[in-house]
Amino acid sequence: MLRALCQKMFGRSLWVYHANSGGCNGCDIEVLNVLTPYYDAERFGIRLVGSPRHADVMLCQGPAMRSTAKALRRAYDAMPAPKLVFAIGSCACGGGIWHDTYSVLGPVEKILPVNFYIPGCPPRPEAILYGVAVALGLVDKKVAPVKFKQLELPIPRYHPEALSGEGELVVYEKLEKV
Amino acid sequence: MVAREKLNQLKARFGPAIQRADLPADDRLYLFVEPAAMADICQCLFGELRARYVVGIGADDRPHSGSFLVAHNFAFDTDHLLGSVLTYLPADRPALPSIARHVPAANWSEREFRDLVGIEPVGHPFPKRLILPDGWPEDAHPLRKDQPWNEVPAGYDADREFAFDDPPEGCVVVPFGPFHPTLDEPAHFRLYVEGEVVRGCEYRGFMVHRGIEKLAESVLTYNDIPMAAERICGICGCVHNVAYAQAVERAATLHPPPRAEYIRTVMLELERLHSHLLWVGLACHIVGFDTLFMQSFRIREPVMWIAERISGNRKTYALCVIGGVRWDITPELKAELRQVLTQLETEWTAVTHAIESDRNLQQRMRGVGIADADLVRKWALLGPVARAAGVAIDSRRDHPYAAYDRVEFDVITASDGDVWSRVVVRALEVFQSIRIIRQCLDRLEPGPLQAEIHDELPIGRIGLSSVEAPRGESHHFVMTGENHRPRRWRVRAPTYQNLQGIPAMIKDQQLADMTITLGSIDPCFSCTDRLEAIDIRSGQLRVYSQEDLLKLAKDQWQ
Numbered sequence A: 001m002l003r004a005l006c007q008k009m010f011g012r013s014l015w016v017y018h019a020n021s022g023g024c025n026g027c028d029i030e031v032l033n034v035l036t037p038y039y040d041a042e043r044f045g046i047r048l049v050g051s052p053r054h055a056d057v058m059l060c061q062g063p064a065m066r067s068t069a070k071a072l073r074r075a076y077d078a079m080p081a082p083k084l085v086f087a088i089g090s091c092a093c094g095g096g097i098w099h100d101t102y103s104v105l106g107p108v109e110k111i112l113p114v115n116f117y118i119p120g121c122p123p124r125p126e127a128i129l130y131g132v133a134v135a136l137g138l139v140d141k142k143v144a145p146v147k148f149k150q151l152e153l154p155i156p157r158y159h160p161e162a163l164s165g166e167g168e169l170v171v172y173e174k175l176e177k178v
Numbered sequence B: 001m002v003a004r005e006k007l008n009q010l011k012a013r014f015g016p017a018i019q020r021a022d023l024p025a026d027d028r029l030y031l032f033v034e035p036a037a038m039a040d041i042c043q044c045l046f047g048e049l050r051a052r053y054v055v056g057i058g059a060d061d062r063p064h065s066g067s068f069l070v071a072h073n074f075a076f077d078t079d080h081l082l083g084s085v086l087t088y089l090p091a092d093r094p095a096l097p098s099i100a101r102h103v104p105a106a107n108w109s110e111r112e113f114r115d116l117v118g119i120e121p122v123g124h125p126f127p128k129r130l131i132l133p134d135g136w137p138e139d140a141h142p143l144r145k146d147q148p149w150n151e152v153p154a155g156y157d158a159d160r161e162f163a164f165d166d167p168p169e170g171c172v173v174v175p176f177g178p179f180h181p182t183l184d185e186p187a188h189f190r191l192y193v194e195g196e197v198v199r200g201c202e203y204r205g206f207m208v209h210r211g212i213e214k215l216a217e218s219v220l221t222y223n224d225i226p227m228a229a230e231r232i233c234g235i236c237g238c239v240h241n242v243a244y245a246q247a248v249e250r251a252a253t254l255h256p257p258p259r260a261e262y263i264r265t266v267m268l269e270l271e272r273l274h275s276h277l278l279w280v281g282l283a284c285h286i287v288g289f290d291t292l293f294m295q296s297f298r299i300r301e302p303v304m305w306i307a308e309r310i311s312g313n314r315k316t317y318a319l320c321v322i323g324g325v326r327w328d329i330t331p332e333l334k335a336e337l338r339q340v341l342t343q344l345e346t347e348w349t350a351v352t353h354a355i356e357s358d359r360n361l362q363q364r365m366r367g368v369g370i371a372d373a374d375l376v377r378k379w380a381l382l383g384p385v386a387r388a389a390g391v392a393i394d395s396r397r398d399h400p401y402a403a404y405d406r407v408e409f410d411v412i413t414a415s416d417g418d419v420w421s422r423v424v425v426r427a428l429e430v431f432q433s434i435r436i437i438r439q440c441l442d443r444l445e446p447g448p449l450q451a452e453i454h455d456e457l458p459i460g461r462i463g464l465s466s467v468e469a470p471r472g473e474s475h476h477f478v479m480t481g482e483n484h485r486p487r488r489w490r491v492r493a494p495t496y497q498n499l500q501g502i503p504a505m506i507k508d509q510q511l512a513d514m515t516i517t518l519g520s521i522d523p524c525f526s527c528t529d530r531l532e533a534i535d536i537r538s539g540q541l542r543v544y545s546q547e548d549l550l551k552l553a554k555d556q557w558q
Helices: A002-010 A026-034 A069-078 A090-094 A125-136 A160-164 B002-017 B035-048 B104-116 B212-218 B225-230 B237-251 B258-286 B290-311 B331-356 B359-365 B373-379 B383-388 B419-443 B494-506 B511-520 B525-529 B546-557
Strands: A014-020 A046-048 A057-061 A084-088 A104-106 A116-118 A146-150 A172-177 B018-025 B028-033 B052-061 B067-076 B081-090 B095-097 B120-122 B172-176 B188-194 B197-204 B462-469 B472-479 B488-492
Touching: A014 A026, A014 A069, A026 A057, A026 A084, A026 A125, A026 B290, A057 A069, A057 A090, A084 A090, A084 A125, A090 A116, A116 A125, B002 B018, B002 B028, B002 B035, B002 B081, B028 B035, B035 B067, B035 B081, B035 B095, B052 B104, B052 B472, B052 B488, B067 B104, B067 B472, B081 B095, B081 B462, B104 B120, B104 B373, B104 B494, B188 B511, B197 B494, B197 B511, B212 B225, B212 B488, B225 B237, B237 B258, B237 B462, B237 B472, B237 B488, B258 B290, B258 B331, B258 B419, B258 B462, B258 B511, B290 B331, B331 B419, B359 B419, B359 B511, B373 B494, B383 B419, B383 B472, B383 B494, B419 B511, B472 B494, B494 B511
Parallel strands: A014 A046, A014 A057, A057 A084, A084 A116, B028 B081, B095 B120
Antiparallel strands: A146 A172, B018 B028, B052 B067, B067 B081, B172 B188, B188 B197, B462 B472, B472 B488
16 A cells, blocks of 8 residues: 555655664765665655755664654654655664663654665665665565574674584574565 | 883872873883872873873773772874873762863863763863763763663653753854754754854764663673674774774784784775765765765775675674684785776876866865864864874874784875865875775785684773774773673764864854865764764853744844
């Protein structure tokens, strides 16, 4: 339904506003990269605008922070409806490695209703383009979500020789295909 | 023996106030002093001995020594010496005289440990909240050891607004941020504007304070932290990654193998390349020269690709572990990298010619946002901002690390200290980076990538490490501790110092020049904030409410 709505409401032109609510800049730079000659999002009608009042879509980067929660909400409220929110990067999607520290609220969905998630740390420019294109119905979704359970941290800890063990290091166990 | 010389100078002057001195190497000096003598010793160091202020650190050391710890780090750049003045404060009265009046650059550091650890800098000129969210209760300090990393105190009030100072008379407040087209990251400036001229500002930043230092001290272990350190900043992540690893290696006297040092140097320079190309692009974007923005991003992209070929990721390289690196540069990658450098050199030469001969750019940038050598010294400004003012400081040369002592390069300086000089310095540094990477590739010797570590790291040792990030010196302070994690890890990013110089740089400038001036220090709020600001007061206050403004507008039309 959302897809049909997107196609109907936004047509081929999507004006995006990018709001970094407290991320490390990594996703920001990849979003900027998407707009530059190699990836060139403008060929899909996607354009970066400077004010939320001109935007159809808000690209959120970084976790929801206590200090920016209100400002981010205000920026979202300033966008004219209908509007979409994309959470870009691991922090915006799930809170990232600091999801529970004292100054972080968690994923941006704690402040705004998020419509699409593009994970990655940071997501590649291709992934961002693909995510937006999937949302717009320009391409079909080609991946299915798979759940994993983390068994061990893949980083050699203090005594690397004790961890390396025999054969291949099993890090993830596949749980189920959703 | 520079360290011993400086120690003798200080001993002759202060005698018994210096309780203990450690000289673990000729380029490090740790002084343990009486709390009462701290201010005098710092004043002497920064005033008479002309040291450069680096950072102030507050730590809760109660579980180990029963007291709080305060340290002020300093650097003698021409003597290749980094040091720290440390003092222990009683647990029941964590307070010591502020040094910010004599050493302005210590302003934020002191406010930071007041916020996070609850150590009171007595007599601080501007003791206002710096880091924690507005609603945080005054008596809760997240970096104290009895506070869990995920605890939000009971008195937290999410609705409280920050109390800004009142603007000077005759000035209108122009809010700038937290979400602003030229700022990629959230930070809030309140500009006091008279007509079109900026008279001062108040800064409320630290909105990206994610509590990384607390996580490192309570959850992560030594080899997890490099990966978290990398996520301090998405642009200069590798710098933090290397700086942290080096600080721990310093503390534990570990020596990474030479091949690892060369690989670290190559990756750091690759990062400088992509960051400088990005910055020149963004600076041109800010002043409306979008062609160059597109061009520099186009030129930059192969650098990202080769970084991905080496490390598996375009940006977060996950390069270091304690005692070495994780990725190797194979002969094939070497050849590819050389090709990328050749192409980059040709294309960047064309771009620098275009920048040099562009009169519009020069008119927009010359004489704007000036930071002269005095300002650089006062606020301990760093990196291209300092070098553009003719202050030739560069950690790569002054405090050599990794393989920088084995390669040749020039420290680029300019003389005017304006935005244009910063553009020139950065544009020319790209060529130096290319030169350094080529030398490293030539000399990359075969050998292991990681040093063997057999024992647990020693406890309670101090390590300092400075790494020249694209925007200036990144400084890490590590005190090793129990449970395979540091007791205290403090990161000082270059923007931390450079932002403190911004109010002086924008004073009496056109409002329209604010964005490029701020852009010219290449602000990186995520680095700075991991963890508000300077006031320039000139007179009495006058606040326009909405009604006042409406009335003014109506009066004009009548």
